[in-house]
Amino acid sequence: MSEQDLQLVVASRTDGAEGVVVLELTDPAGADLPAWTPGAHVDLVLTDDLVRQYSLCGDPGDRSRYRIGVLREPAGRGGSAHVHDRLHEGDEVRVRGPRNHFELVGAPRYVFVAGGIGITPILPMVAAVRAAGGVAEVHYGGRSRRSMAFLEELEGHTLHPQDEVGLIDLDAVLGDLAPGTLVYCCGPEPLLAAVEERVAPEVLHLERFTPKDVGDPVRSDSFEVELSLSGTTLTVPPDRSIMAVLRDHGVEMLSSCEEGTCGTCETGVLEGEVDHRDSLLTPAEQAANDVMFVCVSRAACPRLVLEL
Ligand code: FES
Secondary structure (H helix, E strand, O other): OOOEEEEEEEEEEEEEEOOEEEEEEEOOOOOOOOOOOOOOEEEEEEEOOEEEEEEOOOOOOOOOOEEEEEEOOOOOOOHHHHHHHHOOOOOEEEEEEEEOOOOOOOOOEEEEEEEHHHHHHHHHHHHHHHHOOOEEEEEEEEOOHHHOOOHHHHOOOEEEEHHHHOOOOHHHHHOOOOOOEEEEEEOOHHHHHHHHHHOOHHHEEEEOOOOOOOOOOOOOOOEEEEEOOOOOEEEEOOOOOHHHHHHHOOOOOOOOOOOOOOOOOEEEEEEOOEEOOOOOOOHHHHHHOOEEEOOOOEEOOOEEEEOO
């Protein structure tokens, strides 16, 4: 999937649920949009310093439009308020991506656990599993039915409106998984953390849009980063990210979230041990030590050699 920089137009804006708007974005000239796969997200570049990621929740087979759902988050940092208050039908919006760090891996059966607006990446996954004849069990929780978007697309699945039935009983849902089942989860941090506690990492796929707490860095001192293509060696002090130091030295780095959740700054690692501080890689992917996200991850050794 190649990343692109697009100028799209808001073709439609509807209320998806209490506090949720659903936008359909199209090319102003009617061109096909870049292909994507279930689990993908795009960046909405709302202003120069306001870039937010939203999962694509439409039909990947329909290249004429992207659909996103945006929850207004009053305690957020302004992205969702900007979308709610300033993006109207007919407005142009810059979109980057799509990219996918939440790929649907082939399996005979799946359990999907979604909390609130975390349902968005799950919708096209469920459609794809159904279309392929697989088994998809969906557990979708939210504060109340009024706050839960896309309910009409999830008929036959299990809804958990908290004001009616309480929180999702994760012990019951995840306690006895049939062999071969993969679990996909997206939602607020407490839900993700609770699912992580109950499911073995090799069968669990999570997507975070807010960074998880990764504690203190492994090293408290400086380390070196060698750029294999130019042979340049840079020193990264404790108070700077690798990305910031690269930019200080004129290395162009694409970035979006700058907090280890979007995957834009993925960089190959040739030598050295990484202190992975992202919220994207699984424990096995982190252990493979062949890529890192330089906006947040650091060195767990004196020197890293990067594919740059
Ligand atoms: S910029 Fe988003 S992971 Fe680094």
